[in-house]
Structures are given as C-alpha cells and as structure tokens.
Amino acid sequence: MTFYESHKKIEFLDRRLQREKTARIAAESILEAKSKEVYLSNQKLVKAVSDLEKLTIAVEQSPIIVLMTDIRGVVEYVNQSFTVISGYSKRQVVGKDIRSLGLILDKKPMEGIKYVMQNKALWQGEIQGTSVTKQVYKLKISISPILDKAQNITHFQYNCENVTLQKENELRIYNLAHHDSLTQLYNRFSINSILQQTIISAERNKSLMSVVFIDMDRFKQINDTHGHKVGDVLLQQVASRLSGTCKRKNDYIARIGGDEFLIILNDMQDVAFVALIAKAIVDVLSLPYFCEGQELRSSPSVGIAVYPNDGQSAEELVKNADAAMYHAKENGRRNYRFFTKELNKLVEEKNMLEKDLRQALDNNELELYYQPQIHLGDTLKFGVEALIRWRHAILGFVSPEKFIAIAEERGLIYELGGWVIETAFQQLINWSSVSEIPIKMAINISAKQIEDKRFVHDLRLLVDKYKIVPEMVELEITESIAMVNPQQSIKTLKEIRSLGFELAIDDFGTGYSSLSYIKNLPIQTLKLDRSFIDNLEEDIDNAKICKAAISLSHDLGLRFVAEGVETKGQAKYLTDNGCDVLQGYYFCRPVPASAALVFIRDYQTHSF
Known part of the structure; x- marks a missing residue:
C-alpha cells in the first residue's frame, strides 16, 4: 500500500469515527431528552394520581x-x-x-x-x-x-x-305566621287574604258566600275566674267543634281575637244553608265544656253577612258580620242574627264618634300615656312606648282600639298618627330638659302612614323642628302593615331608616313572618306579641316559641322586646333566655308623662 493510499484510508477512518461520535452524541442527546420527557410524564402522572386521590377524598367526605x-x-x-x-x-x-x-x-x-x-x-x-x-x-x-x-x-x-331542617323551620315559621298557635286555625292575616280571594271567586261565578262572626259569651269571666290555662283549653275545644261542624273543603275557619272566630262559607245555594250552619254552630258551642276537671258553660253569639247583598269588600263584610254578632249578643246571646239595614244605627254611632274625634283633635283633648320599657344589659336602661288615650266628655274613657279603628276607617289616621308623633317628640324634649336619664321613645305607626307619600317628608320636618335625636326614637310597625305593599313598604322604611330612626316589627308572630322577607326589612327590633307571653309559665309551647323567637331575633342581629310581661316568672324566664327589653304591667302600667319619669327615676334593678 502506498503512502497516498494509507493516508486516504486514515482520512476515511477518521471521518467514520467522527460520524460515529456525532451519532453517539446525537443519540445521547435524544436519550437524555426522552429520559427527561419520561420523568416529566411520570411526575404529571404522580400529580394526577395525587389530585385524583384528593378529589376522591373530597367527594367522599x-x-x-x-x-x-x-x-x-x-x-x-x-x-x-x-x-x-x-x-x-x-x-x-x-x-x-x-x-x-x-x-x-x-x-x-x-x-x-x-x-x-x-x-x-x-x-x-x-x-x-x-x-x-x-x-x-x-x-x-x-x-x-x-x-x-x-x-x-x-x-x-x-x-x-x-334541607330537612330548613324545611321544618320554614314550616314552623309559616304556621307561626299564618295560623293561630293555640288552636292551629287560620289567623286574622290569613283569613283576610282568603276572604279577598273568595270574594273575587264569588263575583266571577255569580255565587253567594257568607262571613260568619262568632264571639264566645262569658269567656272573659271564665278566663279571669279559672285562669288562662282553662281558658285556652276551652278555646281549643271551640276550635275543634267548629272544625267538626264546617267540614266542607271550601269552608275556612280562623281565630281572629281572644274569643272571636271567623268562618267563610263558600258556594252557597241560598241563605237557608248558612242559617242551618249557624244553628248547628250555636247548638254545638253551647254544649258543656270540660276543662281541667271542671264543667264550664259558654255559648256563642253569631253574626252573619252575605255577599253580595251585605257588602262587596272583605272589610265591609267582616264589619257587618261583626255588627250582626253584637245584635245577637244584645238579643239574649246564644243565637245568630243576619245583618240587616236596621244595624245601620251602629254606623250612625260611628259617625258621631268620628265627629267627636275630629273635635278632640282640633281642641287638643287627646293625651299620650307612656309605658316604661326595661332594657337589660344595655348602656341605655330605659325606653317608653307612647300610647294614645281619649277621655270623652260624655262617654268617658274610649278604648283606643275603638277610636283608632274609626280613624283608620274614616281617613283620620294620618292626622291622628301625626299628632302622636309630634306630641311624643315634644315630650322627649321636655324630659331631656329636666332629667339627664336618656329615654328611648317607641311610637306605633299605621299602614296609612307608611302608604302616604308625605310621611317621610313630614318626619324630616318634625326632626328639624324639635331637634330630636332620631336614634332615640323607634317606630313600630306590624308584620301585616309591612306586607300591604312589600316593595313600597321596604322602600319607605329604608327612607325612614336613613333619617336615623330605628324600626321595629310589633306583634311578631301574628302576621306574615317569612324569614326571607323579614331579613329584607331595615329593622333593628322584633317585638313578640303579648299572646305568647300570657301563658308562658303554664304553656310549654308558648315558652318554646318565646325561646325560639329570641334566638331567631339574635341570629338576625336584632334586639328582642317582650311586651305584656305581667309576672315575675315571665320576667325571669325571658331574662334567663336572653330577652333584651321587657315591658308590661309587672313593671308599670301606661301612665302620664310625669308618672313615667318618676318611675324611671325611682326604678331599682329587679332581681328575678
């Protein structure tokens, strides 16, 4: 082999070696990349498995x-x-x-x-x-x-x-709002709504329907003599007997007051049918009652108004059935009477009372009494509720329920309510000038005031006029008032709240108590209706309702007021269960302004 050939062969081998080296480096690079890829894939798989395990645990638990x-x-x-x-x-x-x-x-x-x-x-x-x-x-x-x-x-x-517990609570609240807690019949708010719908149906079908108003005779005497517990048992038996007598699917029964019941009878063929039902009611409710081992006697006075002849609105039918009931009571009790034109005399009497009420407003013959409220565990120790009183020159003391109803019916309530607010503001100023004790004022306002577009503006004017501190004034409304026009009511109440006034739901538990609705109201206080306080010491259900209502109030961030406290036992139970404010005869009756201030000055903290 020549030198040249040897040189060429060496060059060839060198190039081959270089190619192999390059190929090896490339292969190593590829292997390294693949190894890294496999590693990353393994890491992702490990993470995926870990995430899957976490998800499985999360779903499982x-x-x-x-x-x-x-x-x-x-x-x-x-x-x-x-x-x-x-x-x-x-x-x-x-x-x-x-x-x-x-x-x-x-x-x-x-x-x-x-x-x-x-x-x-x-x-x-x-x-x-x-x-x-x-x-x-x-x-x-x-x-x-x-x-x-x-x-x-x-x-x-x-x-x-x-949602089992939630549904149970909603049912309890619904029943509390729409049914009477003692008898489980419909309450006043519910029956009024039902009556309005019934009238619409009767008008559409061109049919007769009637309103039957029942008042139990001698019930107050039985209640006062034998106690509330016996009275409650009697009312429950009345409810049971009414339910057994009016058994048609489209008949409705309600307890609308202490011993007052209302029945709506639908789809009547003639007036003779309601007469038969009324007689059956009188007979069955006149049978003896056995309560707490005692035989008691009570009988009903029944009044009847028939649609459309005796009225075409719910208010008119109830009013005329009520007038007929009083006519039955005046004619010996234990009977029934239909509304008649002769009963217009009652309307005339109302007209006279309206005229006198207008004069009383003009002549400053009305006055405010104040019932003290005891604030527990609060920097503010005292409040009062302003209550209107009218001592007629001839008739003497006229019940507020009577003349306030006339004022609402005859369009006087806005003026009357305005007088109450202004007089209460004046009294706050008077008290502050003679005493350093801070006193909070509670004032009842009506549906007509809430509905009136002038109300918020007039409130603002009175605040400016008397320079009162709105935070020291609590305006009380009932649940049914707030439901008259919910959206507008909430809007008006928010405007009132923006002025600084506090707001309270009065008579809680007797109207519409949906939690979803209450939480939308700009209120600071729930005031439990006195009917739940009356038998607190004897009635376990009432005690449970009070305790639950206090808990509900606090859960919603609201102050809780119990009115109608008449015994030490009631006061102790309410205090022990976290009630914030107590009000009732146990502490003080409604009294004139001077006496209210004396009570507040002399009050010593009660030990229950």
Whole structure:
C-alpha cells in the first residue's frame, strides 16, 4: 500500500469515527431528552394520581350527597353522606336501582331525568326520601349528565343537599305566621287574604258566600275566674267543634281575637244553608265544656253577612258580620242574627264618634300615656312606648282600639298618627330638659302612614323642628302593615331608616313572618306579641316559641322586646333566655308623662 493510499484510508477512518461520535452524541442527546420527557410524564402522572386521590377524598367526605348511576339508573357510586342520611351501607347500595333506596322519584324528578336525557343539561328540584329507620328527609337535588367523547350520556350524577331542617323551620315559621298557635286555625292575616280571594271567586261565578262572626259569651269571666290555662283549653275545644261542624273543603275557619272566630262559607245555594250552619254552630258551642276537671258553660253569639247583598269588600263584610254578632249578643246571646239595614244605627254611632274625634283633635283633648320599657344589659336602661288615650266628655274613657279603628276607617289616621308623633317628640324634649336619664321613645305607626307619600317628608320636618335625636326614637310597625305593599313598604322604611330612626316589627308572630322577607326589612327590633307571653309559665309551647323567637331575633342581629310581661316568672324566664327589653304591667302600667319619669327615676334593678 502506498503512502497516498494509507493516508486516504486514515482520512476515511477518521471521518467514520467522527460520524460515529456525532451519532453517539446525537443519540445521547435524544436519550437524555426522552429520559427527561419520561420523568416529566411520570411526575404529571404522580400529580394526577395525587389530585385524583384528593378529589376522591373530597367527594367522599363532602357534606353534599353524591350518587352516580348508569343510564339505566343502577347505582355505581355513593359517598359517605348518602350512607349517613339513608342508613344504607355502600355494599347495600351499589348495583341496586336508585328507586329502591328510599328516594321518592315521583313525577317531577322523573320529568327532570327526562329533561336531562333530552337536553344533556342540568336539572334542579326537590325530592323526599325515607331512611332505613323510616325517618323522612328532604333533599334539594341537581341531576347532571356525564358524557363520553362522542357526547353520548353514559351516566347520571346526583348532587343532593339535605334541607330537612330548613324545611321544618320554614314550616314552623309559616304556621307561626299564618295560623293561630293555640288552636292551629287560620289567623286574622290569613283569613283576610282568603276572604279577598273568595270574594273575587264569588263575583266571577255569580255565587253567594257568607262571613260568619262568632264571639264566645262569658269567656272573659271564665278566663279571669279559672285562669288562662282553662281558658285556652276551652278555646281549643271551640276550635275543634267548629272544625267538626264546617267540614266542607271550601269552608275556612280562623281565630281572629281572644274569643272571636271567623268562618267563610263558600258556594252557597241560598241563605237557608248558612242559617242551618249557624244553628248547628250555636247548638254545638253551647254544649258543656270540660276543662281541667271542671264543667264550664259558654255559648256563642253569631253574626252573619252575605255577599253580595251585605257588602262587596272583605272589610265591609267582616264589619257587618261583626255588627250582626253584637245584635245577637244584645238579643239574649246564644243565637245568630243576619245583618240587616236596621244595624245601620251602629254606623250612625260611628259617625258621631268620628265627629267627636275630629273635635278632640282640633281642641287638643287627646293625651299620650307612656309605658316604661326595661332594657337589660344595655348602656341605655330605659325606653317608653307612647300610647294614645281619649277621655270623652260624655262617654268617658274610649278604648283606643275603638277610636283608632274609626280613624283608620274614616281617613283620620294620618292626622291622628301625626299628632302622636309630634306630641311624643315634644315630650322627649321636655324630659331631656329636666332629667339627664336618656329615654328611648317607641311610637306605633299605621299602614296609612307608611302608604302616604308625605310621611317621610313630614318626619324630616318634625326632626328639624324639635331637634330630636332620631336614634332615640323607634317606630313600630306590624308584620301585616309591612306586607300591604312589600316593595313600597321596604322602600319607605329604608327612607325612614336613613333619617336615623330605628324600626321595629310589633306583634311578631301574628302576621306574615317569612324569614326571607323579614331579613329584607331595615329593622333593628322584633317585638313578640303579648299572646305568647300570657301563658308562658303554664304553656310549654308558648315558652318554646318565646325561646325560639329570641334566638331567631339574635341570629338576625336584632334586639328582642317582650311586651305584656305581667309576672315575675315571665320576667325571669325571658331574662334567663336572653330577652333584651321587657315591658308590661309587672313593671308599670301606661301612665302620664310625669308618672313615667318618676318611675324611671325611682326604678331599682329587679332581681328575678
């Protein structure tokens, strides 16, 4: 081999070696890249597994009930929350049809499943279930589809929230708002709404309907002699007998006052029918009552007004049935009377009382009394509620319920309410000039005032005129007032609140008490109706209602006032359960301004 050939061969081998070296480096680079890729993939897989484990744990331990079924409804997964509420173990559930697990999938949820299948979209609703131990529970449910890559439904996922307690609370609140707690009949607010709807129906169908007003004779004497507990038992027996007498589906019965009941009789063929019912009511309510081992006697006075002849509005029918009831009472009791034109005499008497009331306003013959309120555990120790009084020159003391009703009926209430507010403001100024004790003033306002567009403007003028501190004035409204026109009422109340006044719901528990509505009101205080305080020491249910109402008030961030406190036992129970303010005869009756100030100055903290 020549030198030249040897040189060429060396060059060839060198180039080959270089290529191999380059290839090796490239291969090593590729291997390194692939190794890194595999490592990163492994890391992602580890993270994915970890995330999946976390998700599985989260779903398993979630308070939300989760179920998964195949397209046929066969259960493939349930979490722990379902086993807890249903009482079934996972082994008992998986592989079973979802309808066999105590869940009531009736018309609505089945329509929901159909909707999910047709639209591949979420459906929400409510269902009921029964546990292994026969406990009924209620669920808020959402059903959603699980889709494969081809967008076909392969499974259904059920997410459920246990709303059993919420529904029970809503039912309690509803019953408290719409039913009388003693008799479980409708209350005044509910029956008034029902009556308005009944009138509309009767007008549309050209049919007769009647309002029957019942007052139990001698009830006050029985109550005063034998005590509230016996009186309550008697009223419950009255309610039971009325329910047994008026059994038609479209008859409605309500307790609208202490011993007053109202019945709506629908779809009557003639007036003779209501006469038969009225006689049956008189007969059954005149039978002896057995209460606490005692035989008691009471009988009803019944008044009847028939639509459309005796009135075409709810207010007019109730008013005329009430007038007929008094006519029955005046004619020996234990009977019934239909409203007649002769009863217009009552209207004439009202006209005379209205005229005298207008004169009393013009001549400053009205006065305010003040009932002290005891604030517990508060920097502010005292408040008062302003209560209007009228001592007629001839008739003597006229009940506020009587002349306030006339003022509302005859368009005097705005003027009368304005007089109360201005007089109360003046009294605050007078007290502040002679005493350093801060006193908060509670003033009742009516629906007519809330509805009147002048009200907020006139309030602002009075604040400027008397330079009072609005925060020291609490304006009280009833639940039914706030529901007259909810949106407008809330708007007006917010405007009042913006002036600095505090607002209170008065007579809480006798009207519309929906939590969802109350929380939207700009109020600071709930004032429990005195009917719940009356038998607090003897009636366990009333005691529970008081305790629950105090808790509800505080949960909503509101002050709680109990009115009608008449005994030391009542005061102690309310105080022990966190009541904020006490008011009632146990402390002081409504008294003139000077006597109220003396009480406040001399008051020594009660020890219950």
